[in-house]
Amino acid sequence: MQTHNLGYPRIGSQRELKKAAEQYWAGKISLTQLNQAGSAIRLHNWSLQKKAGIDLVPCNDFSYYDHVLDTSLMTGAIPARYHDLMQDKQLPHPDLLFAMARGYQKDGYDITAMEMTKWFDTNYHYIVPEFTANQQFSLFNTKVLNEFVEAKQNGIPAKPVLLGPVSYLLLGKEKEPGFHRLELIKKLLPVYIEVLTKLEQAGAYYIQLDEPCLSLNLTDAERKVFTKTYEEIKNKLPDLKIILASYFECYGENLFTVLKLPVQVLHLDLVRCSGQLDDILATDFVHSRTILSLGVVDGRNIWKNNFETSLAYIKKAADKIGKARIWIAPSCSLLHVPCDLDLETDEKVLTPEIKQWLAFAKQKIDEVVTLKQLANDENSEVANTKLKENITASQNRKTSSLIHNAAVKARVKAITDADAARQNAFSIRKEKQHSALNLPLFPTTTIGSFPQTAEVRTWRAKWKKGELTQVQYDELIAKETEKAIRWQEAIDIDVLVHGEFERNDMVEYFGEQLKGFVFSKNGWVQSYGSRCVKPPIIFGDVSRPESITIRWTAYAQSLTKKSVKGMLTGPVTILQWSFVRNDQPRSETCTQIALAIRDEVADLEKAGINVIQIDEPAIREGLPLRKENWQAYLNWAVKAFRISASGVKDETQIHTHMCYSEFNDIIQNIADMDADVITIECSRSQMELLDAFAAFKYPNEIGPGVYDIHSPRVPSQKEMTQLMEKAKAVIPMEQLWVNPDCGLKTRGWNETKAALLEMVNAAKALRQQVTVNA
Template identity: 75%
Template sequence: MQTHNLGYPRIGNHRELKKACEQYWAGKIPAHQLEQTARSIRSFNWQLQKEAGINWIPCNDFSFYDHVLDTCLMVGAIPERYHQLVEEKKLNPIDLSFAMARGYQQDGLDVTAMEMTKWFDTNYHYIVPEFRAAQKFSFFHNKVINEFMEAKKEGIQAKPVLLGPISFLLLGKEKEEGFNRLGLINNVLPVYLEVLKQLDANGAYFIQLDEPCLALNLSGVELEVFNNVYRKIKTAFPQLHIILSSYFECYGTNLPTVLSLPVHTIHLDLVRCPSQLNDILATEFVKSKTHLSLGIVDGRNIWKNDFKQSLAAIQKAIDTIGKERVWIAPSCSLLHTPCDLDNETNEKVLTAEIKQWLAFAKQKLQEVVILKQLANGENNSVLQQQWLANTNCINNRATSTLIHHPAVKQRVANIAASDDQRLSAFNIRQQKQHKALGLPLYPTTTIGSFPQTKEVRSWRAKWKKGELTDAAYNDLLKAETEKAVRWQEEIGLDVLVHGEFERNDMVEYFGEQLAGFVFTENGWVQSYGSRCVKPPIIYGDVYRPTPMTVEWSSYAQSLTKKWMKGMLTGPVTILQWSFVRNDQPRSETCTQIAFAIRDEVVDLEKAGIRVIQIDEPAIREGLPLRRENWQQYLHWAVRAFRISASGVQDDTQIHTHMCYSEFNDIIQNIADMDADVITIETSRSQMELLDAFAAFKYPNEIGPGVYDIHSPRVPSATEMVALMEKARAVVPKEQLWVNPDCGLKTRGWDETKTALIEMVAAAKELRQAITVTT
């Protein structure tokens, strides 16, 4: 029986990669120092997995920014607008990848970044490949070969990991009409074959090809492409042991095709879909020679594995196909979990009782190895102690009094029909809101946060260490808030925000004030590029003990006669961006959060806040991967948002924000949320995402983002006007707002100020154009 791992966190135990990348982008360290940091992280990860007892250790799972972007460079899928950077500027592959991800605006060149979207139903973002009908591919960057050789020199039994060719194409986007990107498979496959040839020549044997799109509803044509491609790979390299990996869902109706593919090992995500083991063991597969990789340890969540439950599944596989055909692994890459629970040493932050229920990436590797040993029938005192400790922990969590709160459960059980309905229909609310708020056409606002400078972060750090008193810390934050309010008034924004300087993270801030949440000091995971988040852990029933944002919103509103927007994170996003308890349905936890947010919305309105934004950037992200499961999720997710938003009067305007999602297939459900204003990311896609709203004739108001805040590039007012003209061509001007595509927390003040001044100028130009034409 073998153990293997699908991928390990690339950020470093203490976010070394984040810090090095940001220093490099700022020109504070040279390229060789950045690369040295990367080598140190890779070496640490490999040795950690070797010492844990993992038989086959992944390589090429490391990335400076994103593994899909790395695949673009590997196969030479570099959009034409970057060719000048290669041919004239001679950018090396690392700098080129940063330019593709972040944009490039220097030396007289102004090149926009590639589009970014969510990696399936996770909070990880990937860079979207761009394809054209005459797309050519070539082996452009040999990162995978280099990292395999690097691991080999360190004595690691390395297993190169590649995003499979079919998922690579399916995860991309056609940039011109009249062709299907999957038709490019015969163009890109030769590059993959060349990569496999070089890996083979350098001594690789096990190759992991990730095809996560096998978790989606695929057509017969798409499945036939899988058949053709994997037969060609087998024919070309019969000596290589190909591990076909998919995760996050069942194979579903794709299973017969998957079982027929000529690969050596098929990986199953038995956390997301435990039933598929029975499905497979009941087929003719049992007569084949193919191995099964059982993804039995949860790679997406942080709860300790239940050894008893896992061993039952492992034993079922062993009894049916034999021990030698069974591999043990995490369910997916451990990219989505924090690095090491041993880094959590402060019991005031994470209590001992709750900590014993958890396992991070390092601990999950240990669980994989222990499960292998137990399934092998090994028996020694150490294993006996580990088994007993695991049993006691699972029992302790099931009976803990920390988890359950009867009043919260009762409130959810007694939901009334009126709890998820506004008092009046939108057309009535809109008239009342226009009268009450008195905003111009093309009203301007921002999404919520302003830059969190080093000074602001240092205040928070000193406050948490006790080096700043509560009063001193609040005085500093009030001064920063007032400065932001005054500046917004000065440039002429219509609806202001207070800047959120008191907040660390849009989910963590609320989780810290809600019952049922607990936090870590070092539980960081990558969201995109150098952006890391520290998800809260929802361990018990959720409720709001006291108001969370009213004091800051009220203070900011007292500084100005303009409207101040109250800023909240929605229930679905809090759920999606947390590590969620796995002992009750997610829908129930989400509804508990919804009532807590509703209480806050009502209190904000009572305090005089008439514009309230409830952000739901994760609502599309939470959509199940298989369509047959969509409606059940959308029913409770949309209801949760409506519960949170429906406690206010008609003239209080409810905004929501969503970013980096495809909306076409759930546009009716977004309309069902019934937010008065929705702000969405559209700048990277050049307003393409707005087409869904136009075709649907979305009835409520829309703020299509006019500039990309995930890039340091600053667009001009002319560029923003052009984007809004595209928007106006498909959405009536009376419904349009002007805003960035996301919050500005991660940007610097200089670029923020320049961009927002340009944005306000763009809105004025749009209004002036209407005045002239009328």
């Protein structure tokens, strides 16, 4: 029995990668210094895992931006729009990687970024591969080989990790009609075999191929591609030992295909799907030689492992196939959890009672090793002590008075259907809202946040340290808010926002003011590129002691005659972007949050706010991976949104926002949310996402994002106008709003001002065109 890990957080325990990348983009450090920062993170991660006792340590789980984008670079799948830049500028690979992820707007070039979307049902984003019918692949980048050699030279028992070839294709998009991307496997596979050959020649004994798409509902044709692909790899490399890893769900109907693949190790996510162990042990698999990797430590959440439960799974498998065929691992890569609980030393932030229930990446590595020691009956005094501590912590959590609130549970039970319905249908509300708001055709707005400059962040830091009094801090926020309002008025945006200068993160800010939440100081995880978030920890029943957003929203509204949007984060997104308690159904926790947001919506309306946005970018992200589980989730998720939004009068306009999602398969459910206005990301996809709304004849109003805020480039008025013309061709213009595709918190003021001015001018040009054509 041995241990391995599928992947480790790449950002560094102090977010070293984020800081180095952003300094490099700003021209403050050299490429050599960036590479030194990356090397230091890798060596720290490898050494930590080796020292803890992990038998096979992953390498190539590090990335400067995204591992899917790394795979595109490795295989030479670089979109044509970057080819001139590659030839003329001779960009080093990190620069090309960043250009593909962020766009490139300098030296006379203006190249859009590649599309970005969510990695399955996580809050991690990946850069979507782009494929054409005549797509060519070649080994363009040898990062995986270089990092394996680097690990080996440092004495690390390294195991290279690669995104598998079939999942890589399935996660991409065809950029022209007439072919299916899986048809490209014949061209792609030789590159993978070349890479695997080089790794084997360099001394790699085991290689992990991640095929997470095996957790999805696949067709027979797709399963055949998996079979042929892995038979070809076995044929070309008969001595190479492949670890096949899928996660986040069961193999489902793909299981019989998977069990026949010629791989040496098969990984199971027993956190998300414990039942598949019994399914496998009931087959002829027990007579094979394939090793089972049991993913018993949760790689997605921060709760301490229940050793008794995990040991029961391990014993069940060992009794059937023997300990020699058992490996122990986390359920998935630890990319999705913070680095180290030991860094949480402030007991005022994270109390000892709650801290005893938690485990971050470093602690999860220790859990894997301890489980091996206990399962092997090594009679280690340390391991036995950890088992006793683990049992005690689990019992304490079940009985803690911190967790349960009878009043909250009673309120959830008292919910009726009326609580989840507006007073009248949208067709009636629309007329009342148009009369009350008096907005022009193609009304303009932003998604909510404005740039959080270093100066603004410094104010917050000083206030938290006591270096600024509450009065001083409030005066600074008030001035910044007024500046934002005056500037929006000056460029003639129609529905204003207050800028959210008082807020840190869109989920963290609300969680800090709700009961049942707790926070870490260093619990950062990567969302995309250099963007890191610090998810709240929902440990108990949720309620809202007092209003959260009224003060600054009402203040902003007092400064202008135009409508200022109240900005709230929706219940599903707060749930999805938090580390959620695992001792009750997620639906129950989400409903508790919905009631808290409902109270905030009601208070905003009472304060005179007549436009309220309840952001739900995570609705699609939270969709279960397997379709047979969709409806149950959508029922409670949509109901939670409606509970949060339905306690207002018809004249109050409810907006929601969603980003980087495919909507075709849940468009009816989005309509069922019954928001008066929905804003979505459309710029990177060149308005492709609108097709679902058009085909469905979506009845409510919609704002398709006209520029990509995740890229520093400033689009022109012409570009935005052309995108809106595409929108106008499929959606009635009376339903259309004009807005960016997401919040502007991470952008700089210069690019923000330039882009929004172009956006407003685009809207005015569209109105003028309608007037001329009338």
